[in-house]
Amino acid sequence: MSATFPQPIILIGSDGMLGTAWRAVLDQMQVPYQCPTLAEFDLTDEESINRTITDEVQLVINCAAYTAVDKAEELEELATTINGEGVGKLAERCHDVEAKLVHYSTDYVFPGNADSPYLPTAERNPCNAYGRSKAVGEVLIEQSGCSYLTLRTSWLYAPWASNFVITIAKLAAERDELQVVNDQFGRPTSAQHLAQTSADMIYAGASGTYHVTDGGQCSWFDFATEIARLTDAKCTIKPCDSSQFPRPAVRPAYSVLDLTSTEKLVGQMTHWKENLSAVIAQLRKKETLPHE
Numbered sequence: 001m002s003a004t005f006p007q008p009i010i011l012i013g014s015d016g017m018l019g020t021a022w023r024a025v026l027d028q029m030q031v032p033y034q035c036p037t038l039a040e041f042d043l044t045d046e047e048s049i050n051r052t053i054t055d056e057v058q059l060v061i062n063c064a065a066y067t068a069v070d071k072a073e074e075l076e077e078l079a080t081t082i083n084g085e086g087v088g089k090l091a092e093r094c095h096d097v098e099a100k101l102v103h104y105s106t107d108y109v110f111p112g113n114a115d116s117p118y119l120p121t122a123e124r125n126p127c128n129a130y131g132r133s134k135a136v137g138e139v140l141i142e143q144s145g146c147s148y149l150t151l152r153t154s155w156l157y158a159p160w161a162s163n164f165v166i167t168i169a170k171l172a173a174e175r176d177e178l179q180v181v182n183d184q185f186g187r188p189t190s191a192q193h194l195a196q197t198s199a200d201m202i203y204a205g206a207s208g209t210y211h212v213t214d215g216g217q218c219s220w221f222d223f224a225t226e227i228a229r230l231t232d233a234k235c236t237i238k239p240c241d242s243s244q245f246p247r248p249a250v251r252p253a254y255s256v257l258d259l260t261s262t263e264k265l266v267g268q269m270t271h272w273k274e275n276l277s278a279v280i281a282q283l284r285k286k287e288t289l290p291h292e
């Protein structure tokens, strides 16, 4: 299988939540790859981009990003330097050396006020500063002329890193009651599912912009309720409105990403309840959660 996967491969942002999942996928495929550290490769340093993406590189998987959504409201310039211009420089370099760029973007490039899933071709109109910075990156990739695969995703979780599943599992074990917003709807995404589906799409020769998330859709309240159920928490999860948890960055009320084109290419996306159950099982194994 590895014979048809483009190589050599550079994996950027390999210590992040998605980068960690990608390392496991590539290890399992027994495909060699290089993971530059932040000291070696920085999206704000063009020289480090050009030094790292050498002539022979065929595939660049970019999991690096500025991902502090609330902080980005105050630090939009920094977010845009990394997620916008930095990604643009990376795309130009990929164009120059004829490497394929696999890149990740977000549901926040949309306004989040729709009532049916956003198609990959829907107009960008970001709901917050982070979304604007990611939209700049998407546009610069498209303008660079490089061969690219941009995968928009949402609500990432994994058995590692800091994410909603780990936070709720811990809080639900400690508290009697938790309030969780029930007026924002989207699609959770297991980082492991996303990395594996990305690999499947690379094998399938996909290029352009696609959406990859878990199957199904839910509110944060539904998601938290299922986390508490799967972890046997005694905690009562109560629904509330987002007005009760004001945050610096606007969160979309409805940012469900349409999966039709992705599913045509690589088959149906696994339902979020199934992926979540697999992640909870891994957390139990790591003894992060109590055993049944």
Ligand SMILES: NC(=O)c1ccc[n+]([C@@H]2O[C@H](COP(=O)([O-])OP(=O)(O)OC[C@H]3O[C@@H](n4cnc5c(N)ncnc54)[C@H](OP(=O)(O)O)[C@@H]3O)[C@@H](O)[C@H]2O)c1
Binding pocket: 013, 014, 015, 016, 017, 018, 019, 038, 041, 042, 043, 044, 062, 063, 064, 065, 066, 067, 082, 104, 105, 106, 107, 134, 153, 154, 155, 156, 157, 161
């Ligand atoms: N998390 C989500 O819910 C979510 C939702 C939708 C889309 N996405 C997108 O999915 C992708 C992966 O997200 P993630 O949650 O895995 O991110 P993450 O855990 O925050 O990891 C991002 C990685 O990028 C590195 N990085 C930050 N600034 C950099 C720079 N200037 N140059 C090089 N590397 C840099 C970080 O290094 P340090 O840790 O050392 O700073 C970290 O290793 C991103 O494109 C993100 O925008 C995420």
